[in-house]
Amino acid sequence: MADPRWLDEREFRAWLGYRRMRLLLDAQIVRDLNRDSGLSDPDYDVLSALSSSKDRRWRLNQLAAHMLWSKSRLSRHISRMEERGLVTREECAADARGADIVLTDGGLRAIEAAAPDHVASVRRHLIDLLTPEQIETLGDIADTVLEHLADDQGDAIP
Amino acid sequence: MADPRWLDEREFRAWLGYRRMRLLLDAQIVRDLNRDSGLSDPDYDVLSALSSSKDRRWRLNQLAAHMLWSKSRLSRHISRMEERGLVTREECAADARGADIVLTDGGLRAIEAAAPDHVASVRRHLIDLLTPEQIETLGDIADTVLEHLADDQGDAIP
DNA sequence: AGCCGTTAGTTGACATGTAACCAAAGTGGC
DNA sequence: GCCACTTTGGTTACATGTCAACTAACGGCT
CATH class of the missing domain: 1.10.10.10 (Winged helix-like DNA-binding domain superfamily/Winged helix DNA-binding domain)
Structure with missing residues (x-):
């Protein structure tokens, strides 16, 4: 914790983008x-x-x-x-x-009534905007992050 | 809205992963x-x-x-x-x-007191887990999604 | 059977977000 | 100058989430 490397431009863009996406995309959906x-x-x-x-x-x-x-x-x-x-x-x-x-x-x-519209909404605002590679990468990122969090929690209660 | 294509396996993985990441990563940070x-x-x-x-x-x-x-x-x-x-x-x-x-x-x-620890936390749980390519892609995804949302809102109030 | 630590679910007190409304102050057309 | 419309910031009522405490039931052990 003593010497924090600040976020460089690309890292900051990713982090800020993630936060804003979380705020606005979720609100829209x-x-x-x-x-x-x-x-x-x-x-x-x-x-x-x-x-x-x-x-x-x-x-x-x-x-x-x-x-x-x-x-x-x-x-x-x-x-x-x-x-x-x-x-x-x-x-x-x-x-x-x-x-x-x-x-x-x-x-x-x-x-059953809600599902079609909801899927369409998710497609419209997220999935259909992305390339297959981006979709794959998003899945990879989430898996990596979640796995790491699970490990953390496992450590906390040994 | 009439004929919704369901999400295929990769798309669903990305969407579910995004949602879970949003839930757990944010909570941890x-x-x-x-x-x-x-x-x-x-x-x-x-x-x-x-x-x-x-x-x-x-x-x-x-x-x-x-x-x-x-x-x-x-x-x-x-x-x-x-x-x-x-x-x-x-x-x-x-x-x-x-x-x-x-x-x-x-x-x-x-x-000023909070920033170093916070950046360290963001690194620990997200940024440092990803490759430079993944970080770049995350930024791209967010930009794409946010730009699309902004366009939508622009259309709504012409 | 009886005790003790654990687990399931609920609840009270509280923190925080949204939506609808309001008063006060600006702005523009006449 | 005057009136209608907008903008700004705040507020009230409500929805939803967290944390800590609580009750009741389970289960292993003796």
Whole structure:
């Protein structure tokens, strides 16, 4: 920490660009999603994860781990989605503490209706603007960064 | 919108990776920043923008535009930072409605103390993990995406 | 069976972002 | 000069996320 090499021009461009992209791209895609489907970004993530499971059901615990969310965040968000009829909570047979989050028919309809527009939005604002090489590199970068973060966390609790 | 091409494997990997990176990388860098300097991510952004200006002063309006923040968000955040003595508000001579945001000595000290650790954190978790080619490509991707978004907005209000 | 540390999920207090509205001050056409 | 329109900055109401504390249930061990 004593002698920080400052970022050179290219490094700074990448970092600043990443931050601005995060700010504006995400905002745009969230806006599109909300306008087209009335869903928020977190809504979509939850519905997407649930609909990809076999029986449209997931333990809160597992779902949170899969989505990389805190249990607290997921619990609160599920409560909000429950009020809107997108999901329900059911008692878990195997573990009396547990809660199964279940996708309702309404929730399934919502995600199926939202998906095409959402994919189109992601294409329009990101994927279709990039060359195949850039797409590949973006995937590589994310994998590298995430792997490194996972290693860090592993070290922290040995 | 009618016929959405789904994302193929590579495209999906890039998109999912981007989302997860956004979630975890940002969280880690914010954690580091907070631990090392007691500043939040938005704090750092504001201080950084102010300290880069000539006279440590910026119209709220201009500053918001530069940072791509809403005026509302900036106004609220400035209030919080003002309470902690990092910045002050001054009346603007040229426009009685206006507010100049001024970096205090304490604010300058805070950003100068925080910068080395923050840069080190960005290097550790992102920049130093990537090849020069990947860094270049990340910058290219961000520029492409941001330019496209700017065009979109331009079209919206002709 | 009974105890103790761990785990699942929820909740209260709080930090921070957005959207809609407002008052005060500028600006331009007449 | 006067009136309509815009701009600036702030504020209120609300949505959403974090952290820490809490309850209840599980599970290994004796």
